[in-house]
Amino acid sequence: MLAINNLLIGLVISFGTSFLLTFPVRKLAQKLKVMDYPELRKIHTTVTPRMGGLAIFAGAVAGLVYFQPTNDFFWPISIGAAIVTLTGLLDDRYQLRPLVKLTGQIIAAVILISSGLVMENLTIPLIGQIPLNHFVGVILTFFWIIGVTNAINLIDGLDGLATGVTTIALTSITVMAFIDNHAAAVMFCVVLIGSNLGFLPHNFYPAKIYMGDTGSLFLGYSVAVISVVGLMKSITFFSFIIPILVLAIPIFDTMFSILRRLRNKQNIMSPDSQHIHYQLIAAGLSHRTTVLILYGFSAFFGFLGVIFSYASFALALGLTFLILVLLHLFAEMTGVLRGGKKPVIDTVKKTASKSSKKEKDSS
DSSP, X not given: OOOHHHHHXXXXXXXXXXXXXXXXXXXXXXXXXXXXXXXXXXXXXXXXXXXXXXXXXXXXXXXXXXXXXXXXXXXXXXXXHXXXXXXXXXXXXXXXXXXXXXXXXXXXXXXXXXXXXXXXXXXXTTTEEEEOOHHHHHHHHHHHHHHHHHHHHHHTTSXXXXXXXXXXXXXXXXXXXXXXXXXXXXXXXXXXXXXXXXXXXXXXSSOSOOOHHHHHHHHHHHHHHHHIIIIISEEETTTTHHHHHHTHXXXXXXXXXXXXXXXXXXXXXSOOSOSHHHHHHHTTOOHHHHHHHXXXXXXXXXXXXXHHHTXXXXXXXXXXXXXXXXXXXXXXXXTOXXXXXXXXXXXXXXXXXXXXXXXXXXX
């Protein structure tokens, strides 16, 4: 059984290491001129140091040194994490081409999959367990790791956004892994949560330093791997949905961005300012309010993920309907619908306007 006191000590070690090391990392970034400069597509207006992810990575390492988790895949996971972190660091310093950056992620994923960490079974309600062909399992695992890694990378567009969203996602995974007594997954989550929380005071609006690709690639890879270790090694029809729910904001923002670019005949790798966080700011919300709203969305989806994992079949179907409605709203907010249509949002606005008018007339 996992000892709470032991987990808290690991959390504090990761928090303290990340918080304290962010100061020298910031000075190092300034010295090496690893800076994020304002431009038309970006929100920030001041030159800000990058590569704060080094402090997050160091905090996670410090926590794991304390925990010394026992897991068959510990070293492949660690080597992969080091590779994606180095890839992000080089990108922060030299602005690597997308293909080069993707190559680093592929190498990390291949090392992990070669060690044997592959999704193995699919269990469908009313049908039973279906063993996955090894090739299918490899493909699913590969695209999951690459997809989530890049989803976290793309959501890192506002001060504190990626840090907070991944912390919320990891908290949800921790709850489920703790209930199921997945000790290694819990430890991995705890050190990352502690590292994120230690970095967040430096990164929340107005940010003094950004995590850069050093941090976003490391966090994306780590969340992807932990969800496989703790939740998805043997997949059920619904448990496959759980990590997607927990990571709903970055995953669906990425999916809708790809659909939007395909519809507009743009390169799917080309950046734009249509992500959900940009849309909320364009609607008139402040930087801080936008981030807090997306924290709220992430927490709600994370809560649904936890409920989903222990729900009955009937309740799971009901939750699926609710989730589809929420995702439709999300699609409207990200402008993925043809012609920029927003039927649900417009209906809500009209209803609110009519109610307000009736109240004024009655008074």
